[in-house]
Amino acid sequence: MKFFKKTDIIAIAAIIAAAAAIWLIYSQAASGRPVKAEIYYYSQLVETVELAAGREKVFSVPQDDDVVLRIDANGSIQFIESDCPDKVCIKTGRIHLAGQSAACLPNGIVVKIVPADGWNGDEPDIIIGSGGKQTGSAQ
Amino acid sequence: MKGKSDNSKGVHKTRSLVLTGLLFALALVLTVVENAFPALPLPVPGVKFGLSNIAVMYALFFLKKSQAFSIAVLKGLFVAATRGVIAGILSISGGILSLTVMIIIMIAFNKKASYVIESISGAVAHNLGQFIAISFIYTGMYLVAYLPVLLISGVVAGIVTATLLRFIIPAFDRLGQ
Numbered sequence: 001m002k003f004f005k006k007t008d009i010i011a012i013a014a015i016i017a018a019a020a021a022i023w024l025i026y027s028q029a030a031s032g033r034p035v036k037a038e039i040y041y042y043s044q045l046v047e048t049v050e051l052a053a054g055r056e057k058v059f060s061v062p063q064d065d066d067v068v069l070r071i072d073a074n075g076s077i078q079f080i081e082s083d084c085p086d087k088v089c090i091k092t093g094r095i096h097l098a099g100q101s102a103a104c105l106p107n108g109i110v111v112k113i114v115p116a117d118g119w120n121g122d123e124p125d126i127i128i129g130s131g132g133k134q135t136g137s138a139q
Numbered sequence: 140m141k142g143k144s145d146n147s148k149g150v151h152k153t154r155s156l157v158l159t160g161l162l163f164a165l166a167l168v169l170t171v172v173e174n175a176f177p178a179l180p181l182p183v184p185g186v187k188f189g190l191s192n193i194a195v196m197y198a199l200f201f202l203k204k205s206q207a208f209s210i211a212v213l214k215g216l217f218v219a220a221t222r223g224v225i226a227g228i229l230s231i232s233g234g235i236l237s238l239t240v241m242i243i244i245m246i247a248f249n250k251k252a253s254y255v256i257e258s259i260s261g262a263v264a265h266n267l268g269q270f271i272a273i274s275f276i277y278t279g280m281y282l283v284a285y286l287p288v289l290l291i292s293g294v295v296a297g298i299v300t301a302t303l304l305r306f307i308i309p310a311f312d313r314l315g316q
Contacts, residue, residue: 001200003305005253012259015294019287026283043276099281105225105273112280 030097034116037077039069042108051075051096051113067107077111079104159198159206161314166194166214188296189265192237193304196258197311199241211238225276229269236268237261254304259297266293 039047041063049057053075060068067089068081076096079089082104089104101112169190191214199207211234219227241261244252266289274280 001250001257002253003301004255008253008255011256012294015259015263015290019290022283022290023287026287030284097284099284101280101284103273110280 026099027097030099033098035075035096035098035113036116037071038112038114040110040112049077050116051077061109064107064109067104067109069111077113078102079111082107155202155206158202158314159209162194162198162202162206162311163210163213166191166210167217169193170214170218188299189233189262190300190303192258192261192265192300193307195234195238196241196254196261196300196304197308199238199245200254200257201308201311204238204242207238208235211235228276229272232272233265233268236271237265240264253301255298255301258301258304259294262297262300263290263293266296 035051037049037051038045039049039061041061046061046063049059049071051071054073055071056073057071058068058080059070060066066081066083067079069077070080071077072094074096076094078094079092079102082089084104084106086106089102089109092102095102095111095113098113098115101110103110173187173190195207195210195214198210212231215227215231215234218230238261241257241264244257244260270280270282270285270289274282
């Protein structure tokens with residue numbers, strides 16, 4: 001086996017191009033779509049909040065008030081405080097596109113952005129796990 | 140003559156057992172070293188270089204597939220014991236998918252794929268395996284939104300681990316002699 005071959009550059013470029021293309025198509029398709037945020041606590045949907053522009057809000061879920069979320073005036077949501085060790089949830093930053101999610105796994109809290117009118121089945125059918133049942137296999 | 144060859148077979152077996160144990164220990168040390176650094180500032184949980192994959196890859200490329208699988212599973216159990224069941228599940232699901240994909244590529248390209256490509260495929264598969272496990276544990280996640288991050292970070296992690304493996308191979312080879 002060789003360490004590196006010239007043809008590897010093509011393969012790597014193809015992966016990067018695919019990643020860029022997926023991101024472009026996805027963000028084009030998702031931007032401008034009205035959304036809401038679903039907040040899950042250990043896989044249980046505990047709260048759904050509207051993400052309309054111009055409405056700021058700072059809140060926690062009743063199950064864990066060490067974790068604080070904020071909705072910004074521009075209609076995005078983010079974790080701003082958490083007692084978890086890695087702070088991945090806070091580093092995720094603002095999310096606002098349908099399909100994005102932010103998670104604080106140590107506290108079991110997941111925020112998912114979904115279209116305000118729900119997934120309608122036009123999307124590529126790649127929602128993995130229990131949430132996929134909403135659109136995928138049922139149709 | 141016969142006795143001698145049986146004996147050398149036993150020595151070979153012991154040697155491979157010891158070597159697997161050493162590689163497992165190395166995988167654990169690499170995991171600890173990696174966890175000592177601050178997490179990469181990336182918006183997806185669990186994305187990291189996966190330095191312990193160096194030990195798994197060495198086992199896969201130069202020893203036996205079964206030894207590589209043993210190391211991946213043992214490492215997952217160690218993670219489960221030290222950092223909780225969920226971390227363990229993520230480690231095992233990422234590790235097994237990663238190894239499976241690397242073996243498929245090894246066979247498909249008749250062992251002619253480079254370390255870099257093997258390592259990148261393994262890293263991307265590791266990311267995907269973890270992502271799928273997270274999706275199952277914490278409700279469904281929308282893969283398309285994260286695929287670009289998983290692909291790019293897999294490429295970077297794959298190149299890093301392949302490069303490190305290249306420098307470590309001579310040291311590993313001395314272990315095996």
